[in-house]
Amino acid sequence: MLEIKNLNASINNKEILKGLNISIKPGELHAIMGPNGSGKSTLANVLSGKEGYKISGELKYQGKSLKEISIDERAQKGIFLAFQYPTEIPGVNTSNFLRTSLNKIRKAQGKKELDALSFLKIIKEKSNELGMDEKMLLRQLNVGFSGGEKKKNEILQMKILDPSLIILDETDSGLDIDALRIVADGVNSSRNKQKSFLVITHYQRLLNFIKPDYVHVLADGKIVKSGTKELAIELEKTGYKGIN
Amino acid sequence: MLNFKIHSNEIDKIGNFTKEEKDFRLKNLKYFNDTGFPNKKNEDWKFSDLKEIVSKNFNKLDIKSLKSEKPKIDFINDFEHNYIVITNGELTLSNFKYEEKSKVKLKSFINDNYSGKKENNPLVNLNHALSDKGYFLEVKENYKFKKILVIYYLFTEDLNENILNSKNKIVIGKNSEIHLLDYLINVSKKNFFNNVYEDVILGSSARLKNIYLQKDKSSGYFHKYSKNRLSAGANFSSFIFPTGLKFNKLDLEFNLEGENCECNLQSASFLSQQEHQEIKTRINHFYPNCKSYQKVKNVLNEDSKGVYQGKIFVKDEAQKTDAYQLSKAILLGERSEFDSKPELEIYADDVKCSHGSTSGSLDKDSIYYLMTRGLTKIESTKLLVNGFLNEVIDSIKSDSIRNFIKTKLEEQLLNEYKKH
Ligand SMILES: Nc1ncnc2c1ncn2[C@@H]1O[C@H](COP(=O)(O)OP(=O)(O)OP(=O)(O)O)[C@@H](O)[C@H]1O
Ligand SMILES: [Mg+2]
Numbered sequence: 001m002l003e004i005k006n007l008n009a010s011i012n013n014k015e016i017l018k019g020l021n022i023s024i025k026p027g028e029l030h031a032i033m034g035p036n037g038s039g040k041s042t043l044a045n046v047l048s049g050k051e052g053y054k055i056s057g058e059l060k061y062q063g064k065s066l067k068e069i070s071i072d073e074r075a076q077k078g079i080f081l082a083f084q085y086p087t088e089i090p091g092v093n094t095s096n097f098l099r100t101s102l103n104k105i106r107k108a109q110g111k112k113e114l115d116a117l118s119f120l121k122i123i124k125e126k127s128n129e130l131g132m133d134e135k136m137l138l139r140q141l142n143v144g145f146s147g148g149e150k151k152k153n154e155i156l157q158m159k160i161l162d163p164s165l166i167i168l169d170e171t172d173s174g175l176d177i178d179a180l181r182i183v184a185d186g187v188n189s190s191r192n193k194q195k196s197f198l199v200i201t202h203y204q205r206l207l208n209f210i211k212p213d214y215v216h217v218l219a220d221g222k223i224v225k226s227g228t229k230e231l232a233i234e235l236e237k238t239g240y241k242g243i244n
Numbered sequence: 245m246l247n248f249k250i251h252s253n254e255i256d257k258i259g260n261f262t263k264e265e266k267d268f269r270l271k272n273l274k275y276f277n278d279t280g281f282p283n284k285k286n287e288d289w290k291f292s293d294l295k296e297i298v299s300k301n302f303n304k305l306d307i308k309s310l311k312s313e314k315p316k317i318d319f320i321n322d323f324e325h326n327y328i329v330i331t332n333g334e335l336t337l338s339n340f341k342y343e344e345k346s347k348v349k350l351k352s353f354i355n356d357n358y359s360g361k362k363e364n365n366p367l368v369n370l371n372h373a374l375s376d377k378g379y380f381l382e383v384k385e386n387y388k389f390k391k392i393l394v395i396y397y398l399f400t401e402d403l404n405e406n407i408l409n410s411k412n413k414i415v416i417g418k419n420s421e422i423h424l425l426d427y428l429i430n431v432s433k434k435n436f437f438n439n440v441y442e443d444v445i446l447g448s449s450a451r452l453k454n455i456y457l458q459k460d461k462s463s464g465y466f467h468k469y470s471k472n473r474l475s476a477g478a479n480f481s482s483f484i485f486p487t488g489l490k491f492n493k494l495d496l497e498f499n500l501e502g503e504n505c506e507c508n509l510q511s512a513s514f515l516s517q518q519e520h521q522e523i524k525t526r527i528n529h530f531y532p533n534c535k536s537y538q539k540v541k542n543v544l545n546e547d548s549k550g551v552y553q554g555k556i557f558v559k560d561e562a563q564k565t566d567a568y569q570l571s572k573a574i575l576l577g578e579r580s581e582f583d584s585k586p587e588l589e590i591y592a593d594d595v596k597c598s599h600g601s602t603s604g605s606l607d608k609d610s611i612y613y614l615m616t617r618g619l620t621k622i623e624s625t626k627l628l629v630n631g632f633l634n635e636v637i638d639s640i641k642s643d644s645i646r647n648f649i650k651t652k653l654e655e656q657l658l659n660e661y662k663k664h
Contacts, residue, residue: 048616071615080616087613091631100627101617108618140631157617 001026001165001196002047007057008221009039009046016042018221019057022198024165029197031207033232034218035240040200041084043218044169047198048081049074061165076108080163082154084170084200089141094153095123097141102160126159129189131182147174155186166190167198172206184209204232248298249277250373254307258376268358272372279366288365288495291551291583292522294467297491301435301465305407309334309376315398317429318459323644325425326393332400333410333438334377340393347387347420353380355411357443365495367467371409371441378411385417385447392423392645399464403432411441418447418475424454425645430462435490442470448502449477455640457649460656461488469495476502476531483640484511485649486521487656493522500527500534500562507536512636514629514653515548516577516660522551529562529592536566541636542573543629544580545660552584554599560591567595573603574632576625630657 002024009017016039024030034040046053049071059066061079069077089097103113114122127134130152142150151171158166168187172180187197187210199210207215207229215232217225219240225231255261255269282288283295298305315331328350329337335352354375363369383389416422446452466489474480486492498507507527515521527536542550552571573582586599606628614624633653640646 050612071612072618072620075616075618083613083616087607087609089610089613089628089631091633091635092627097614097617097627100623101614101619104618104623161617 001028001062002198003058003060005058007043007046007055007059009042009053009055011042011053016221017046020218020222022216022223024196024198026196027191027193028213029191029199029210031199031201031210031212031215031229031232032218033201033215033235038218039221040218041169044081044084044167044198044200047074047165047167048079072104073108075161075163076105078109078164080158080161080166082151082158082166082168082171084173086142086145086150086154088143088145090143092141094139094141095137098123098137098157098160101157105161122160123156126156129159130156130186131179132156148176148179151175152179152183155183159186159190164194165196165198167200169200170202171199172201172203180206181209204236207232248280248305250307255373257308258374264358265355269373272363272369273374275362275369276366276373282366286366288524288553291549291553291585292491292493292520294367294491294493297465297520298437301490302405302437304405305437306405307374307407307409309408310400310402310406315400317396317398319396320394320427320648322648323642324391326389326391327396328379328381328393329396329398330379330410331398332377332403333408333440335379342391343389344387347384349380349382349384351380353378353411353413356413365469367439368441368469371411371439371469374409375411375441376409378413380413380415382415383417383420383422383450386419387417388420389422392425392642394425394427397426397428399428399430399432399436399438399462401431401433403436404434405436407437407439409439409441411443413443413445414452415445416447416450416452419449420447421451422453424452426454426456428458428462430458430460430464432463435463435465437465438467440466440468440470442468444470444472444480446472446474446478446480448475449479450475451479452481454480454482455645455649456482456484456486457652458485458487458489459652461659462490464489465491467493467495470497472496472498472507474498474500474502474505474507477504478502479506479508481508482510483636484509484513484523485637485653486511486513487515487653489519489521491520493524495524497526498528498536500529500531500536503531503533505531505534507534509536509538509540510636510639511540512633512653513541513550514543514545514633514657514660515550515580516545517547519548520551521549522553524551524553526555526557527567529556529558529565529567531559532561532563532565534562534565536568538569539636540571541633542571542582543632544573544575544577544582546577547579548577549581549583551582552601553587554585555587555589556597556599558588558590558592558595558597562592563594565592565595565597567597569599571601571603572632574629575603575605576629626657630654
């Protein structure tokens with residue numbers, strides 16, 4: 001699904017990723033943990049195609065290089081990034097936006113666009129699953145949403161857009177215990193043999209709900225240690241200083 | 245055409261006037277001829293050098309009035325409405341089928357006030373000197389209009405480097421209410437100048453809601469000076485959606501002449517090519533407990549230019565004034581420009597006044613976010629621009645009218661994006 005080899009990324013002359021390797025097969029869920037500022041969000045941004053980075057190394061998605069593929073095309077090909085800090089977009093109605101986005105992606109994938117009614121059905125069902133107030137979907141996109149509501153809205157988009165590679169950047173931060181469980185359920189029910197996940201988190205707690213196949217530690221721009229979920233438990237005890 | 249001067253015998257060509265009126269016209273003609281079209285050295289015109297704009301775009305300006313035929317109009321079918329048709333400034337048709345006839349008065353109008361001190365706006369002087377058409381609309385006391393009144397302002401094909409000077413007067417009686425849609429339909433292909441002077445008077449507790457919209461792009465150069473007087477408890481709201489004039493300056497003065505008045509002005513414009521638009525306001529808080537609210541939004545594409553000059557004046561006795569002013573601009577074109585000059589002149593101490601102005605390009609993070617959801621850069625831009633402007637449109641309460649306006653503006657925007 002995803003093959004990253006010797007990835008280097010810098011921005012404004014600051015090197016952030018320094019030779020990162022990671023390989024994710026279809027159906028796998030990888031967790032990435034790491035100190036603040038180690039480059040986790042940068043990795044997520046680079047995968048999404050965000051502009052402004054100087055990049056070298058190999059970046060392959062579904063067997064093909066992602067070089068030269070724009071942000072929107074990556075989304076259309078099934079890469080989804082749930083933002084650490086979802087952007088507030090005034091004047092854009094959440095539900096209309098979701099429909100535009102979904103139809104855009106469906107069309108690119110050769111599927112039929114959904115009419116307003118079928119869309120409404122889907123969005124109703126998915127937002128209920130996440131315990132979201134439907135009224136929120138009539139509001140402007142993320143504007144004035146609480147931290148937790150924003151995160152839920154990201155997961156709602158993930159569920160609706162049905163992507164193949166899902167990157168969750170600290171989706172668990174800022175969620176209360178119940179919301180965390182709901183979001184984890186949302187992720188778990190989406191897991192299948194075709195989908196891959198890259199879950200960035202600071203908390204081992206999340207990994208009790210979402211069982212990772214692998215856990216990696218990202219420090220100073222590279223993966224310094226990889227293991228299974230026991231690694232996360234160990235980290236909880238020793239902290240990042242204790243490894244290496 | 246740098247020196248546009250008008251001979252006094254032009255006034256005789258307009259009609260026979262009483263001595264009082266003729267003196268008024270001659271006096272104003274002299275004021276105008278002394279300065280000509282204002283240039284940027286005039287503080288009120290510093291962002292809109294009209295002299296230069298006129299010289300660049302006109303070879304001549306014909307002041308003789310046109311006798312137009314009965315106009316053919318595409319009436320709006322989206323909602324029921326009363327209507328007035330104004331053809332090149334002249335009242336030509338009207339229909340008040342939804343209203344009690346005795347409560348409405350409408351007639352052709354030229355002027356009824358020949359006194360007054362010297363106006364500092366040369367375009368007002370010019371209008372005072374040469375105005376030869378217009379309408380007078382009055383809503384009698386204690387009457388609430390049942391349907392909106394659409395004023396179709398039609399500009400005909402035979403306009404060609406003309407300058408039209410018209411005067412309108414609208415009086416809304418005590419406790420009465422009317423909603424107006426100023427709808428401009430312009431089929432002229434040639435440049436022309438439209439110079440309007442408007443007097444609006446709201447009796448106590450009267451309500452006026454006004455929407456200003458253009459059907460499509462045109463080669464009009466417009467200037468409107470509008471003086472609005474509000475008595476105690478009166479409420480005025482104006483929604484301005486100007487699109488597609490080559491030049492447009494709206495110079496709006498609001499005088500809050502009694503307690504508990506409210507004046508609300510919102511505008512959303514999308515300008516492109518070399519379009520130039522200025523909204524200039526002056527809100528005079530003369531009495532306590534009044535509220536004024538202004539929000540001006542501009543999206544500037546290509547080489548267009550937007551200007552907002554907003555002045556709030558609060559007299560010493562106008563305590564508990566609540567005045568708000570905000571302008572926001574999005575610059576899409578590298579050569580587009582937005583100038584704003586807020587001005588507060590406050591002599592009362594117990595007031596709430598705030599103003600703010602922002603301008604810049606579209607938020608990069610927003611575009612990035614939308615693109616990660618599969619939208620192209622252009623689609624993301626479109627969504628953000630619509631969202632930015634829709635905020636104003638969405639505050640129109642009537643569904644059918646709001647949808648009509650939304651559709652019209654979206655059509656216009658779509659045509660813009662198609663060009664790219
Ligand atoms: N545009 C930029 N210009 C300069 N430095 C940047 C830029 N973006 C990120 N950085 C720096 O790169 C480093 C990595 O940032 P990144 O956001 O990837 O960290 P992170 O691992 O996600 O941290 P956190 O756990 O706090 O979310 C930080 O030191 C950050 O300040
Ligand atoms: Mg981060």
